[in-house]
Structures are given as structure tokens and as C-alpha cells.
Amino acid sequence: MFTLLVAVAGFAPAQLPPTFTAGRASDAQLVAGTVAKIGPGFAVEFTGAAPAIGAGDLLSLARADKPRPAYPMGPHVVLANGDRLAGTVSGGNGLSLALRTAFGNGQALSLPLAAVAAVWVVPPPADAPPDVARYSWVEVGRKRDALLLRNGDTLYGRLEAVAADGGGLRFKPDGEKAAKPYALATVAALALDPTLARVRPPKGPFARLTLADGSRISVATLLSDGAILTGATVTGAKVSVPIGELIAADIRHGKAVDLSDLKPSVVKEDAFNGVAWPWVANRSVRGHPLRLTTARGVEVFDSGLGVHSRSSMTYKLVGKYKRFEAVVGLDAVSGARGAVDVRVLVDGKEAKLDGLTGLTASAGSKAIRVEVTGAKELTLVVDYGPGGDVQDDVNWAAARLLE
Numbered sequence: 061m062f063t064l065l066v067a068v069a070g071f072a073p074a075q076l077p078p079t080f081t082a083g084r085a086s087d088a089q090l091v092a093g094t095v096a097k098i099g100p101g102f103a104v105e106f107t108g109a110a111p112a113i114g115a116g117d118l119l120s121l122a123r124a125d126k127p128r129p130a131y132p133m134g135p136h137v138v139l140a141n142g143d144r145l146a147g148t149v150s151g152g153n154g155l156s157l158a159l160r161t162a163f164g165n166g167q168a169l170s171l172p173l174a175a176v177a178a179v180w181v182v183p184p185p186a187d188a189p190p191d192v193a194r195y196s197w198v199e200v201g202r203k204r205d206a207l208l209l210r211n212g213d214t215l216y217g218r219l220e221a222v223a224a225d226g227g228g229l230r231f232k233p234d235g236e237k238a239a240k241p242y243a244l245a246t247v248a249a250l251a252l253d254p255t256l257a258r259v260r261p262p263k264g265p266f267a268r269l270t271l272a273d274g275s276r277i278s279v280a281t282l283l284s285d286g287a288i289l290t291g292a293t294v295t296g297a298k299v300s301v302p303i304g305e306l307i308a309a310d311i312r313h314g315k316a317v318d319l320s321d322l323k324p325s326v327v328k329e330d331a332f333n334g335v336a337w338p339w340v341a342n343r344s345v346r347g348h349p350l351r352l353t354t355a356r357g358v359e360v361f362d363s364g365l366g367v368h369s370r371s372s373m374t375y376k377l378v379g380k381y382k383r384f385e386a387v388v389g390l391d392a393v394s395g396a397r398g399a400v401d402v403r404v405l406v407d408g409k410e411a412k413l414d415g416l417t418g419l420t421a422s423a424g425s426k427a428i429r430v431e432v433t434g435a436k437e438l439t440l441v442v443d444y445g446p447g448g449d450v451q452d453d454v455n456w457a458a459a460r461l462l463e
Contacts (some may be wrong), residue, residue, distance in 0.1 A: 077107075077286070078304055083119040085315035085462055087430045088383060092124060095303060098284035102267060107286075116265070119316055120458070122308040127359035129307060131190060131349065132274040134162065135399035137171060138192060141294065142342075142362070145169065145406070146273045149181060149244060152222030163271050164301040173219070175259045175295045179250045190349050198251050207231050207242065208249040219252065229421040235345075259294055265314035266294065268362060270307045276362060280308065310362070310458070311426065314420070318363045318376065319386075319459035325437075326374040329367075332449040337368030344391050350455045351392040352425040358392045361457035367389075367442055369400050369452035374439040377461070382433045386459035388416070389425025395453040396421045399445030404428065404437045417462055418445065430463070 082091045082104060092108030101115025123126070132146040137159055139145070146162035147169075157176060159169045178192045189195065198206050198212045207215040217233040227248070232239035262280040269277045269291070277299060279291030289301045312318070320341040329336050337345045344350055344366035351360055364386070365371070390398045402416040411430045420427070432438060438461075442454045 063169075075304065078306075079124040080121050081124050082113055082121050084113050084117045085119050085386075086117050087339045089120055091247070094286075096120075096286045098282055098289070100278060100281075100283075101310075102265070102282060102314075103415060116314065118309075118311050119314070120308065120310045121306075123306070123356070125356065126307055127270070127354060127356040128270050130360050131276070132162070133186075134183045134273075135180050136162075136275070139171070139175050139259055140177045140254075141175075141261065141278060142261035142276065143259075143278050143294075144274065144276045145171075146271075146275045149222065150180060150226040151224045152226075155390040157222055158226070161275075161299075162273050162330040163275055163305055164299060165229060167300060169293075169297045169299070171297065172295055173222075173252065174256065176252055177250065177254065177257050179248070181244055181247045181249060184249070188342065189347060191347070192251050193254065194347060195249075195251060197249075198453065203253055203255050204234070205231070205253050206234075206251040207247065208251075209242075209246055210248045211246075219250065227302075262294055262313070267291070267309045267311055267312055268383075269301075269309050270362070272299065272305045272307055278312075291403060312363075315463055316385075316460040317381075317463065319456065319461065320363050320365055322375055322461075324373040325376045326372070328370075328372040330370040334446075337371075339368075339371060339373060344394060345453050346392065346394050348391070348392075350457045352387060352389045352455055352457050353421065354387065354427075355391045355424055359457075361387070364455055364457035364459045365440075367440075367456065369398075369442050369444045369449045369454070371411070371454075372439060372441045374437055374459075377432060377435050377438055379434050379436060380414050381435070381461040381463055382431070383462040384430045384432050384438055384460075385428065385462065387425050387427050387457045389419065389423075389455060389457075389458075390421040390451070391453040391455055392421060394457075395451050395455075397447070398449055398451035398453060400452050400454055401443040401445060402426075403441040404430050405437075405439035405440075405441065405444070406430060406432055407437055408439070420445075425455075 093106030097105040103115040104113040150160040151158035220230040228243040230239040284292040
């Protein structure tokens with residue numbers, strides 16, 4: 061049996077609806093299928109025989125065939141909560157920024173300047189760090205705006221307004237008596253005063269969307285008819301995206317608690333040859349995004365822990381949780397030559413998990429699920445491999461505890 065596809069002039073083959081894999085809080089089983097509907101409370105219905113996921117039970121929804129991409133590599137806006145919206149500045153005023161998005165057929169969004177951390181008018185350099193505070197052209201501990209011009213100059217001062225027609229912005233450099241106009245054709249990027257940038261998180265659960273262009277968008281509500289996703293962002297903007305552009309939707313502040321939001325009770329980090337690597341939340345130990353090789357390819361995760369061998373981190377559970385989940389492996393880039401032994405201890409007893417001894421980057425990452433019902437402590441251990449600590453950068457991505 062075979063399938064014959066015929067291309068007719070003027071007609072393109074219809075694209076099949078994407079298949080998603082869904083994790084749910086009620087058990088460790090995964091559900092796979094084509095999304096027919098997303099309703100209130102992030103309830104999901106699938107076409108065919110796949111079981112529905114009720115309101116409040118969804119943990120994550122991820123494309124079965126595509127990895128979570130890297131952050132946007134073209135012009136984009138970074139919000140104070142870490143959201144990244146690919147698109148170009150089309151206007152604004154003294155209070156807001158108008159963005160013509162690269163996703164959702166180029167819709168127009170109005171973003172309050174108080175929520176904006178940075179704007180890239182041009183594509184950022186390939187080696188630009190993910191965090192605005194670590195940009196090479198931004199001073200450490202600044203309490204003012206920074207304007208990067210395309211000629212390489214950096215000006216510090218205060219942004220007063222964005223031109224309504226997208227023609228530029230008005231910026232008052234330190235020491236100047238008045239603001240000056242700067243055409244966008246001369247501007248590379250803008251970083252706003254971090255002490256003033258704020259994004260108020262939703263009171264209840266929200267979804268962090270990862271789109272095909274690398275955009276990350278937090279939405280307080282998410283609905284879909286199986287073809288189009290509609291949602292309200294945490295800044296109040298309305299977004300509409302074809303479901304084919306969705307790569308993942310991860311539920312935050314629901315029935316799962318991100319390990320990166322908790323403080324470990326005990327941390328042990330050995331200094332190999334006198335060098336110690338402190339653990340990092342939501343980044344690799346070197347400050348890069350959490351990059352892991354999975355069955356889908358190289359994925360960039362937004363939440364988790366970055367550690368280095370040898371490390372041991374213990375968390376107090378006090379019998380509050382029922383399950384621990386994570387995707388663990390060596391960083392796909394900085395851990396390429398590493399080799400480690402990974403263990404998970406529950407109340408001091410090692411959990412039986414396959415594939416975590418002699419773990420290498422070429423072996424890929426491992427998705428783990430550990431029962432912790434009634435447990436008092438959880439300990440994550442990364443031990444040296446045969447090469448000592450060489451490139452032993454390990455990421456505990458999507459690490460979470462289920463209540």
C-alpha cells in the first residue's frame with residue numbers, strides 16, 4: 061500500500077493538523093493526539109479515541125515531532141517576566157510600544173513600556189546572552205535606560221517616547237537638557253531601566269506558550285477550536301495564533317511546582333581543581349538557555365536547574381508532593397564532551413532509574429518520573445564521570461513536583 065500525492069497548479073497539499081503529546085497532573089501517563097478543542101482551565105479535547113484532559117489537570121502540551129526552539133534570532137521584544145515576542149516596532153507613545161508580530165499572521169500588539177525589559181530592532185548577535193542584565197553593552201547594576209546604536213555607541217539616559225508612526229524614538233542622554241530624536245534606522249537595541257520594569261503575574265495558573273519562531277508568551281487564558289489559539293497575555297494584549305505555530309504550552313502555578321521556584325535546603329558543590337560551579341535557576345550553569353537533546357532534536361527549555369559535577373541538591377518535601385518529574389541530561393552545547401553519573405534519592409534511598417549511569421550528551425537526555433508520596437526529602441546528585449568534570453554541564457529541565 062502506498063499514498064500518491066499529486067501537486068496541482070495553484071493548489072498546495074493540505075497540511076495535516078499537528079500531533080501533540082500532553083502530560084497530566086493526575087497520573088504519569090502521556091496522552092497523544094490532535095487537538096480538537098482547548099477550553100477554560102486549559103482543558104483539552106482530542107480527536108479520535110485519545111482521552112480528554114480536564115480543567116486544571118494539564119501540565120504541558122508539546123508537539124510530538126518538533127523540539128522547543130531557541131529564542132528569537134530576529135528583531136523582538138523581551139518582557140520583564142522573560143517573555144519574548146518576535147516582531148518589529150511599528151509605533152508607540154510615552155506609555156506603550158506597538159509591535160507588529162512575526163507570528164499569528166503579523167498581528168498588532170500594544171505593550172506597556174513598564175513591562176518591557178529590552179527591544180531588539182536588529183537581530184541580536186549570535187552570542188548574545190539570554191538575560192538582559194548580561195548584555196555586553198549594558199552596565200552592571202544600572203538604574204537608567206541604555207540605547208545601543210548601530211554604530212556601536214551606547215547611550216545612557218531616559219527613553220521619553222516611541223514615535224507613533226514607527227519612525228523612531230525620543231531619548232534623553234545623561235547630561236543633555238532635552239530629549240533627542242533617534243530614527244530606528246540608527247538604533248540596534250534598547251534596554252530599559254530594570255528597576256522600573258514590572259510584569260504582574262496572573263493570580264492563578266497560566267500557560268507559557270512556545271511558538272515556532274522562538275517566541276515565548278505567557279497567557280492567563282487559552283482557548284482553541286482546534287485551528288486557532290486565542291489568549292490574553294499577562295499584559296492584557298489579545299493574541300491569536302494558528303495552532304500549527306504552537307510548539308509547546310507549559311502550565312505554570314497550577315498543580316505542579318517548578319523546582320527552580322524552590323530553595324534547596326542543602327547544596328553541596330565540589331571544587332574540581334579549585335573551580336566550583338554554583339547552580340543556576342532556569343539557565344545552564346554557564347548562563348545559557350537550558351539546551352537538551354531529546355527524541356525531537358535539540359530543545360531549549362524555559363524552566364529547570366543548571367548544575368555541574370559534582371553537585372548534590374536536597375529539597376524539603378514534608379510529605380506534600382506525590383511525584384517528581386524532569387528531563388535530565390548534559391547540555392547539548394557546553395556539555396558535548398561530558399560524562400556523568402546521575403542519581404535521584406528519596407529520603408536517602410536511590411530511586412531505580414535506567415540510563416543515568418555513564419550519561420553522555422550523545423546518549424541524549426532522559427525523562428524521569430519518581431514517586432515521592434509521603435517523602436520528606438528529594439536529593440538530586442550529579443557525580444563525576446571518567447573525564448573528571450570536563451564539560452559536565454547538566455540540565456534538570458522541566459523539573460517539577462506534583463502536589
